[in-house]
Amino acid sequence: MIEARHLTKRYAGRTAVDHISFEVGKGEIVGFLGPNGAGKSTTLRMLTCFLSATEGTATVAGYDIYEDSLEVRRRIGYMPENVPLYPDMRVGEYLRFRGRLKGLGYRECRAAVAEAMDTCSLAAVERKMIATLSKGYRQRVGLADALVHKPELLILDEPTNGLDPGQIRQSRNLIRELGERHTILISTHILSEVEMTCGRVIIIDRGTIKASDSPQNLIRRLRRPGSVLLEAKAPATAATKLAAIAGVQEVNPSEDQDGWTSFVLATDPQSDVREAVHELAIRESWKVRELSSRTASLEDAFVDLLKEESPPESSSSLKTEN
């Protein structure tokens, strides 16, 4: 659906996007993940023909973004960052205007708007002025605008930016639903978002692609040690016994009150030592009140990727939500 070849954008003196090449297949939901200023919006703007690339090119549904810009735009439903809308229009009126502008006929447009408003649960605000809408509704109007002409490809730039956790969950479900009918490219700097909605993640930092894989593979590939937490009533000598379990690299005990001790076990990646720990505890007759494992998350993978070669400030803008 998208095929980008060496896309590059230089702004006066600085390279925002640096020879990016990637592909998005039909039906995929791909997450474009990176800290603020990584070049996500710039890349999406080049794909939607809002900006021209300094170098390189891309095709969308087989059409070149320069040669057949109109055909490309016909096939894209784009929701820009921060969802710009006309404040002096009513919701229904705005969507009908956008539908007609994107080439729908009069009747066709009415039906399409009704459908889009239904998908995005906008019926209650159809006659409201956009200026009076809450952030959550504005976002949904933007989404309805993006899909009103039933495009093959949806490009959403930070669609959940500024929403509260409940709204984020709703829009995440909506995006997953939309994934059944559209190819979706969604940009975000929020990790949990791509982890839950996207089949593939493209991680971008300072204008270059750092990784492109499924969330699961990314986590696996990074081979971060996992860790297991054990809280038990055990003597101080227990640490050495725990360290003897195969797969455990390191044990950090810390004493709690009333004779309880917390042991944090650093383990080899992908080896689950909980069963062995449990058996040991039974053999030694330790009382256990917690035994849990914390596996590496996409967040860890992301932070590691960015750490590989970057100065500290670039990952400082990372944000994790729920």
Next chain:
Amino acid sequence: MRPFSILFFKELRSFFLSPMAYVIMALFTFLNGWLFVSMVRAMQMQASPRSLVHNLFASGWFWMGFLILFPLITMRLFADERKMGTIEGLLTAPVRTSEVVLAKYGAAVAVYLVLLLPVFAFFPLFRLVTGEVTAFQPGAVWGSLLGLFLIGAFHVSIGTLASALTANPLIAAMLTFVFVMLHYFLGFLQNFGMVTGSVWSEGMSYFSTTEHMNVLAEGLVDSRPLVYYLSFSVLLLSLTHHVLESRKWRA
């Protein structure tokens, strides 16, 4: 041509749904109504060698109100879209930039004509009420309507370009006002210390809006102002198109 009409009517709607449209219209109509009455009074006192139409449109008061219309009509066209960010949705829709420019320009010209309408209603009303036929010839009314249409079309294209140059409607308005004024006063340069009929004064009269109006308000249709205003409008609109397109490449 469909995107053109959709954008054209959207622009018209958003202009006439804002209260500002009616404030401008009321002030402009009031100013010219007052001017019209003063002209009629003056002509009653003392016979004038010129017609009522000529006297109205040669008045500095008319031009003051008139030139202020353009920044007000055009300031929001592109600057507001850039300020709000809606330009991104607009230009990523499957529409040509040229259609966007023409639709916005066309809508602004239409708005301008609507604002002008009440002033031109004065003449038939005057004739109807007073039965006076010697005050002006109908040809003078048509001629000055054509003149004001051409001048307006040109001034709106100045405003369209100014609005595309900035993301701040106020700056767009000031730019438009400055250039509209400069062009207006350029026409007066022909009188500067030069003998009538010299190359300088002949040349400068080609730029003179007031000179064009004087001719057209006599009911004489001259092709020179026609070519002059239309070609400059086309030039400024293609510059606007260029500005919008180059935004893609710019830093």
